[in-house]
Amino acid sequence: MDFKRPLFAALTATFLIAFGAMPTVAVAQNTPLNLPGKSSRGAAASVVTTDQVRAELLAWAPEGVEPGKPVWVGLALTHQPEWHTYWKNSGDSGLPTQLDWQLPAGIDAGEIAWPTPKKIPIGTLANYGYEKTVLLPVPLTVAPSFAGNQLEVKLKAAWLVCRKECIPQEGEFALSIPVRSSTAASSQLFQDTFAATPKPLAAGASQVEVGGGKSIKISLAGLPAALQGKTLALYPETGSVIEPAAAWQQAWQGAVWTAEVPLSGQRSESPASMPLVVALENVAYRIDAPVKGSWPAPAAAAVVPPALEAALRANAATGAAPVQAGGTPPVGLLAALLGALLGGLVLNLMPCVFPVLAIKVVGFVQVKDAATRLTTGLAYTVGVVLSFLALGALLLGLRAAGEQLGWGFQLQNPAVVALMAALFTLLGLNLAGLFEFGNILPGRLAGWQAKNPTVNAFLSGVLATAIASPCTAPFMGASLGYAVGLPALQALSVFAAIGVGMAIPYLAASAIPAVARVLPRPGPWMLTFKQLMAFPMFATVAWLVWVLGQQSGVDGAGALLALLVLMALVIWAFTLRGTARTLLAAFSITLGALGLWAVGPNITRPVAVASAAPAAGGWQAWEPGRVDQLAAQGQSVFVDFTAAWCVTCQYNKKTTLANAAVLADMQAKNVALLRADWTRRDPAVTAALAQLGRNGVPVYVIYKPGRAPVVLSEILSVDDVRAELAKL
């Protein structure tokens, strides 16, 4: 073999060693050198040499190539110091060496009989592989049909050689093995390798115990007595089950070797049995141990939370980002801020803010001098902006804590709805003249409040925000949807912009003297106006009671009404004087407390079916995946994301969405009508809104299979909807 070296050198000198992405491809062929008469010198070899590895194809057929006789081929890899290649389970990184054989008919190659590897730590990771020289032997099976004087073996091998850096390399090898004579030049290497290859043992009582924990318990029985009491190395053949680099425990319990090995946090295999190799220096054994117990719940099952599933399905029809048909698309923070400002401005015209408008008008007329007016205007602005910031911070905080919430989330809570109803009742009774706050509140507090119009204005700002929050005005929807995805500071700036927008008209009015001059002089008309304004307050209460009815049923709404009556009684009792006051107050408070105890819990008790209205006019309930199903049938879908507490939603529902022409168009285009109800908290709906880039209701979407969903304006006009439908 030695005489061939210079020729090999000449051949290998031409090999390009690429230290890059392209695998090194090296070809060595020595078949032409197998001259007649020389074949008895032993196996022909084929060598590929790179800067890191010398790879040589070897054969061992001591009794010739015949059926039933041992015939082995193998790739010997000799590594430069520090470099290594990999075992069949390469550990945390790396790749096992691959051998692809091309063999003549009648010859079959078996699997690589992998020699015992060693553990190669790399920083915090660990690999299983080989350094120095390793032979990867493969048995060949010879069928009786095989004929010929030479067995031509061709091999394409690919290996990854690593130090810290890794280089994938490939080589093509060819070898001619004489059939009728002995090929035994590499006998020693093959014999040494066979000796170092793990010896299979029966599983017997061996097992791998899998619990719910983060480790597995291995017990191997039937290991030779010579190993007992010794510390063994462990190599699992199945990859991605354990953490190769993690610390583990082992112990002998009599003749049984046990180990507790940490599971990989990102385990991708759940085998029914685990072939394990244990080694003591050069002696190794392999046991295919059955797995007892069940693997910790397959992570895949819990992967998609229902909310996500719903959200994603809602968008599945196209997979593309939703298109805005009206309003502003959420482009960048600046656009979001502008949209928010505009939205806040329009918020003043929303039906739910109307009662606040009334309070403000009354308050505004009472202020006489310009300086105070400006101060109150500013105080009102600060009140509004701070309240929006507070609500925004609360929303973001709760979302960060994992709650599925969106804008208007306060009103999804029946307790908050009930409290707001109580607040509005109180305001209504006050405006109607049943009581003055001064008679109820402790004297000092009332006096302080009256003397501080600034504080008053600030508080009215807070109140205005509380009432306005459930209404998402046009332009605001996109901004808020965008805001919740932003870093906290930027998101809060969007909330602040809404507040500024909402306060601007009052601020402007308070700053411009001309506005004050236009307003009528204070006079007796104010009392009449004040009493008149009590009615929007009570109307709001009626609405809130209805909202609560959607959330907690007729029992909840009834309980709320009863408690509101009792609250009014308590307040009335406090307006009395003398003994009557003491007696009646005590009586009414007792009655109120009893009522609260008796029927109060009804208010927050959820009803099993939280339907805001029976399915009517062809509307069906939205469900996660429903849009997907309909789209799969090629049907277009209109979804109305709504909530009972959203006045804008209710307005659109009663007008545009009940419009005969719109409904006729929907029918003509065979559009399925779905209504997603967000009256109570519903993570599925929240997620579906998020998928559309929204975070509040109303949202109107048209899905058409194969097209991005189209989001319509919050102020839904008949013409808009019909125009959009015409495009289907």
Place this chain on the structure above:
Amino acid sequence: MSNRTPAVSPLTRRQFSGALAAAPWLASAAFSAQAATAAVGQAAPDFSAVDTAGKTHRLSDYKGKLVVLEWTNPGCPFVRKHYSGNMQSLQKEFTARGVVWLAVNSTEAGSGDYLAPAKLAGWMAEKQGQPSATLMDESGQVGQLYGAKTTPHMYIISPQGQLLYAGGIDSIPSARVDDIKTATNYVRQGLTQALGGKPLSVASSRAYGCSVKYKDAA
């Protein structure tokens, strides 16, 4: 209209009302502590890292969006295999569909493979890669948090912040570009399924590639 029972447990509602009643500045207390290491099906741990342009990114910034984490190292042949076009087309396809794609380089500054931010950005630009951002993680903290072992090592995080996928980029562990054609791309499959609202058929696989060149544990 909806006939689903609202999924509001009494406990969450009580917490909710409590939080609502509490002053908003207490809301920060509601931020939950994060778990230690990433596991599929669990909450993906939050992190913050600076990108090649010096901008700080927090995972929590991207709540509401699908997020892909891609461990990268231009010095690694497996990374270069996939940057022959495969990785770029994935980045382009899915960032266009609203997915946030964060390439993370956890190579320690002392490694021969280390690229300074400007050079890494230059490499990414030269390769016409289109991740949403390329993050520097010389300390290896983000990598250790996610148990990233190889480059590439891929993760998909749900809009709710759950780890949906951890593992290799595809089904054929090799350094050969030719294998990309025949391999099942688990990231494309996973993202497509997630965007389609389906559970991931493969939620974890063996990541293959070069080891991440982590800073040695101090």
